[in-house]
Amino acid sequence: MLEIRHLSKTFFKGTPNENPALQDIDLTLQKGDFVTVIGSNGAGKSTLFNAIAGSFLCESGTILLDGEDITYQKEHKRARNISRIFQNPMVGTAPDLTIEENLALSFNGANKHAFARAVTKKDIAYFRSLLSTLDMGLEDRLKTKIGLLSGGQRQAVSLLMCTMTVPKLLLLDEHTAALDPVTAEKVLSLTSQIVKEKQITTMMITHNIQSALALGNRTIMLEHGKIVLDLKEEQRRNLDVAGLLKLYRELCGKELDNDRMLLTNE
Template structure:
């Protein structure tokens, strides 16, 4: 489904602030696999997802999606096949538009059709059913502006928007980090349900090490722009937070410095 080959990205090249964010990353992700991605501050996690989505273009290397080289394909064209959620619930939606209008835009993702047909009575019923599955009481609020929703409600809407037309690939960049613990748990549960029911190939960045081991099929750890750990199968099943922290120290020669991860 997804293949990264010798992917590199350096910011501020040739200046005193030069920083190698992604350093010759190689990764193969089979169709339907759910990967969790963890790492210290500045490890390159978000940059990696942005290279995949097209928000950034690499200095070298390649990104292949479903056998097609998309390395330099514009972000808006990749959006036909890639859903992308961010940490900030304010991103990914149009706050002045209604829930129905936001869902309609997502439903038409990657097409050139007008918005009007997507806001038909038939589609409104479809949107209500999808909203009912979120169990947040939003199915009767189609005409409510998204800017009036809580952070958790808005992030749930963003998740629905990213998956309402099932993407080939779903990228989740700490999409529960800005939410309170109860709401974060609910959005994470919704994420797992949607990914499982639709068999969506997924990469999810999380600061919660236990969630990284509990969710999905495979866990990657990054440091200084490289993938230093790749856990799956029995090795991952037997892994604990304490063992993972020790593995990080052994592989990187450093202690994990992300307080949010250590305190979660």
């Protein structure tokens, strides 16, 4: 599904601040894979997502999505096949538009002519049934401006928007990190439910090692822009948090350094 070959990106090249953010990354995802991504601060997790989504171009390497070379494709073109949710709940929705208008925005692209009515009665019925699956009472608040919702509610709506038209790849960039623990848990279980149901190929950055190992079928760890660990199947199943930290210490010769990660090691 997703094939990344020899991908490299260096920021501030040729200056004293030169930062090799991605170094010769090779990664192949099968259709339906759910990969969790972990790593210390500045390891290149978000940079990898930015590279895949097309926020910038990389100096070398290729990215193939479903056999199509998207290495130099524009960001908004890639967005047709790649959906993304960010840590900040404010990023994924337009605050002054209503819930139904926000949903329509991601629904219309693939389904409607540019001058067709943006929100029809049929759409509203569909949005209502969709929102009721969230179990947050949002199905009765379609005309509410989305800026009035809580962070968790906004993130849940973002999740619906990103998966409404099934993307080839879903990128989740610590999308529960800014939520309180209970809401985070809820959004996370919603995520895995939707991903499983629609069999979406997914990559999820998380600082919670526990859920990194519990969710999905594969875990990769980044360090200094390289993939240092790629855990699958049996090896992954037999690993717990302590085991993973030990593995990291052996590989990198130091303790895992992620300020938020340490707080969530139970």
